[in-house]
Amino acid sequence: MTTADIVLKVTGVSKRFGGLQALSDVGITIRRGQVYGLIGPNGAGKTTFFNVITGLYTPDSGTFELAGKPYQPTAVHEVARAGIARTFQNIRLFAEMTALENVMVGRHIRTQSGLLGAIFHTPGFLAEEAAIAQRARELLDYVGIGKYADFKARTLSYGDQRRLEIARALATDPQLIALDEPAAGMNATEKVMLRELIDRIRKDNRTILLIEHDVKLVMGLCDRVTVLDYGKQIAEGTPAEVQSNPAVIEAYLGTGGH
Numbered sequence: 081m082t083t084a085d086i087v088l089k090v091t092g093v094s095k096r097f098g099g100l101q102a103l104s105d106v107g108i109t110i111r112r113g114q115v116y117g118l119i120g121p122n123g124a125g126k127t128t129f130f131n132v133i134t135g136l137y138t139p140d141s142g143t144f145e146l147a148g149k150p151y152q153p154t155a156v157h158e159v160a161r162a163g164i165a166r167t168f169q170n171i172r173l174f175a176e177m178t179a180l181e182n183v184m185v186g187r188h189i190r191t192q193s194g195l196l197g198a199i200f201h202t203p204g205f206l207a208e209e210a211a212i213a214q215r216a217r218e219l220l221d222y223v224g225i226g227k228y229a230d231f232k233a234r235t236l237s238y239g240d241q242r243r244l245e246i247a248r249a250l251a252t253d254p255q256l257i258a259l260d261e262p263a264a265g266m267n268a269t270e271k272v273m274l275r276e277l278i279d280r281i282r283k284d285n286r287t288i289l290l291i292e293h294d295v296k297l298v299m300g301l302c303d304r305v306t307v308l309d310y311g312k313q314i315a316e317g318t319p320a321e322v323q324s325n326p327a328v329i330e331a332y333l334g335t336g337g338h
C-alpha cells in the first residue's frame with residue numbers, strides 16, 4: 081500500500097465542550113475502497129468526530145488530509161467540495177421537497193453555471209439541470225427508491241428516508257461517504273437491504289466511514305474499526321481484533337452494551 085491509497089488521514093483530533101472532553105487525540109487512516117467502522121457506547125464522541133471532519137464543529141486540535149492533500153474542515157461547503165459527503169444521525173432532508181429534488185440539491189455543489197445561471201436560466205444552466213435530474217433519478221434507482229422520485233421526502237418511510245440521504249450524499253461524487261447510524265430505526269429486512277447497499281457502494285469503488293451500533297452489521301461490513309469510549313480511542317484493528325480486545329469488552333459491558 082502506498083500513500084496514494086489513503087483517502088482520509090486524521091491525526092490528533094481533540095474537542096472539548098466546556099468541562100467535557102468529547103474527543104482526545106483521535107486519529108484514523110482510511111484507505112481507498114475500505115468500509116471503516118467507528119463504534120463505541122452512547123456519548124463516546126462518534127458524531128462529534130463526524131461533525132469535526134465535516135466542518136460543523138471546530139476542533140481544538142487536529143490535522144486533516146483528504147486524498148493526499150491537507151484540508152481544513154472550517155466550513156461545511158468547503159468540506160463537501162473537498163470530497164466528503166455525509167448523512168446525519170437525525171435525518172436532515174428537505175421535508176417538503178420531493179425525493180428527486182433532495183438529491184438534486186446534493187449535486188448542485190458540482191455544477192459549473194452557478195448562481196447567475198440559475199437565476200437567468202441560461203442555456204448552459206438548463207442543460208446542466210436536465211443532466212442533474214437524470215443523474216438524481218439514477219441515484220434514486222441505485223439506492224432502491226426510484227419509484228418515489230416525485231414523492232415529498234416527508235411521506236417516505238423512515239428506512240427510505242435514510243436511503244434518500246445516502247443518495248443525496250452520493251450525488252456529490254464524494255471521495256469519502258460518512259454514514260452516521262444509517263441502520264437506526266430500521267427493521268430487520270431494511271437492515272439486510274442497507275447492508276447490500278453499502279456493499280454495492282463499496283464495490284463501486286467508494287470509501288465509507290460508518291458509525292453503527294449494530295455489531296453484526298459492523299462486523300460483517302467493516303475492514304477496520306476504531307472504538308471510542310469517553311472520547312478516547314481505546315482500540316483500532318480488524319473487526320475480529322477489536323471484538324476480542326478486553327478494553328472494548330469492558331467499555332461495552334460497563335455501559336450495558338448495545
Ligand SMILES: Nc1ncnc2c1ncn2[C@@H]1O[C@H](COP(=O)(O)OP(=O)(O)OP(=O)(O)O)[C@@H](O)[C@H]1O
Pocket residue numbers: 097100102120121122123124125126127128129169
Ligand atoms: N454541541 C455540543 N455541546 C455540548 N456537548 C456536546 C455537543 N455535541 C456533543 N456533545 C457531548 O459530547 C459527547 C459525545 O457526543 P456524541 O454525540 O459525539 O456521541 P456519540 O458517540 O455520537 O453518541 P450516540 O451513540 O448516542 O450517537 C456527549 O457527552 C455529548 O453530550
Ligand SMILES: [Mg+2]
Pocket residue numbers: 126127128169
Ligand atoms: Mg451519535
